[in-house]
Amino acid sequence: MKKGQTSKRGGIQDILFPMEYMNITQGNNGQYSHQGANALDLAGKDTGRDLFYAPFDVRCVATGDRNTEGNAAFWQSVNQVRFADGTVDYATIMVLHDNSLNGIYPGATYKQGAQIGQEGTAGNATGNHNHFEIAKGKFTHKYDLNKFGIYHLPRSISADQACFVDGTTILNANGMKWKKLADVQVGGASNGTVLNEIPSDFIKESATFYCNVDKINIRLAPSLKGQLTGDWYENGMSVKYDGYVKREGYVWISWISSKTKRRHWMAVGELNKNGYNTKPYGTFK
Ligand SMILES: [Zn+2]
Known part of the structure; x- marks a missing residue:
């Protein structure tokens, strides 16, 4: 660690x-x-x-x-x-x-x-x-x-x-x-803790996210129950992503990790009642 x-x-x-x-x-x-x-x-x-x-x-x-x-x-x-x-x-x-x-x-x-x-x-x-x-x-x-x-x-x-x-x-x-x-599944693999494919609510967008909060965990599914990869982004780091979903009150961007070749997910902002990202965890360019 x-x-x-x-x-x-x-x-x-x-x-x-x-x-x-x-x-x-x-x-x-x-x-x-x-x-x-x-x-x-x-x-x-x-x-x-x-x-x-x-x-x-x-x-x-x-x-x-x-x-x-x-x-x-x-x-x-x-x-x-x-x-x-x-x-x-x-x-x-x-x-x-x-x-x-x-x-x-x-x-x-x-x-x-x-x-x-x-x-x-x-x-x-x-x-x-x-x-x-x-x-x-x-x-x-x-x-x-x-x-x-x-x-x-x-x-x-x-x-x-x-x-x-x-x-x-x-x-x-x-x-x-x-x-x-990732070697020890929690509650089985079918409960949404891992999501390697592109889901139906995925919105394509090629852009870069620049983190300006202390730390955001990277997960294997767009959910707070999504399995943690053990890696994270922190203030000053950036990542190129290829799309996002809106789930559980968050915007989740996604990309294929060059390191693991798996699809990774990260919450990058909080949605208001109307579904807008009014509390972003960084900037998007
Ligand atoms: Zn000893």
């Missing part, structure tokens, strides 16, 4: 991979310090101290000391969230090695996409990275000890069963099988 990225489908937040660059320097059951544990060491671009973002709306439930616990931060989801294996439950994560726990204390809450950490070297760490574990269910206690003598987050699962990687650039996936949002 990128900073500020969010994803919610059917009222449930999707768990997003918590860094912009995936570079797994030690994976599950790693022989350096992860024996028998579902745990990842994440080194980002490896050119500095990459940021760590909230994979969903989080509340801090515990922290650990610097030397023996590597400034451990434990976060639980505020609500139930969707895992990449399609299940919905509470989620708990553990993040180690941030050099500072500023703003990280039991009770602190942050929204999905907000920074909640940064790579560091606190505790038993060689080189800047974050150690990351994720478990299904609410937080119960900080650690279990396995037969290899490794302390780990209770009930932790393999992170590729939890996190969607939309918005993340994968440098080193460590052989893991990561999913994107």
